[in-house]
Amino acid sequence: MMKSANNSATNSANNAFKAFLACFIFVCVLALFFAQVEIQIEGSGGWAANLPTWRIEKHWLLDIFWGGRAMTGYHAWVFPFISLFFHFPFVMLQQWSVKLECRAIASIMTFWVAEDFLWFVLNPAYGIARFNAHDVPWHIHWLLGVPTDYWVGFIGATFLYLYSYKQHVQQVRQNAK
Numbered sequence: 032m033m034k035s036a037n038n039s040a041t042n043s044a045n046n047a048f049k050a051f052l053a054c055f056i057f058v059c060v061l062a063l064f065f066a067q068v069e070i071q072i073e074g075s076g077g078w079a080a081n082l083p084t085w086r087i088e089k090h091w092l093l094d095i096f097w098g099g100r101a102m103t104g105y106h107a108w109v110f111p112f113i114s115l116f117f118h119f120p121f122v123m124l125q126q127w128s129v130k131l132e133c134r135a136i137a138s139i140m141t142f143w144v145a146e147d148f149l150w151f152v153l154n155p156a157y158g159i160a161r162f163n164a165h166d167v168p169w170h171i172h173w174l175l176g177v178p179t180d181y182w183v184g185f186i187g188a189t190f191l192y193l194y195s196y197k198q199h200v201q202q203v204r205q206n207a208k
Contacts, residue, residue: 047196048196050196051192054138055141058145062142062145062149063149065113065142065146066145066146066147066150066153070154077154077167078103078169079103079105084103084104085104086101087103098171099171099172100170100171101169113139117135117138117139121135130195131195133191133192133194134192134195134196136188137188137189137191137192137195138188140185140187140188141184144181144184144185144188147178147180147181148162148177
């Protein structure tokens with residue numbers, strides 16, 4: 032009986048990890064595609080520098096919520112669009128839970144970190160060699176060679192994923208009883 036319970040716990044954890052991995056890989060593929068779209072739109076002018084859009088360069092709220100970067104019309108529309116995209120399954124399936132919301136928010140955070148990094152790596156005007164504070168002035172704050180937004184996104188997403196998949200394991204175990 033004890034061996035069966037241990038096998039069930041191991042299987043639940045393995046299934047949760049596989050579910051996480053599938054989600055993470057899919058989000059990274061989405062980020063890859065969107066990075067390519069943004070490279071085609073922005074070219075070498077990151078953060079919509081050369082786009083015909085409005086810009087707010089300085090405002091104290093931008094320092095708090097936007098990492099000191101300019102707010103552009105492009106970003107004012109694309110950020111909520113991506114957020115709505117990740118929430119569409121809730122509407123389509125008519126299903127919502129705290130666990131799934133945490134997973135959606137973690138996926139959004141993962142998406143933006145991966146997409147931004149891939150934009151630099153894949154952009155012919157930049158590449159990994161120009162991924163630094165000197166060549167990327169719109170990322171104002173850097174820590175250990177990457178924008179601080181990446182650290183915040185990575186750490187936040189990790190906690191949200193852990194919580195959501197912990198709930199997944201507990202739910203699978205409960206259903207097995």
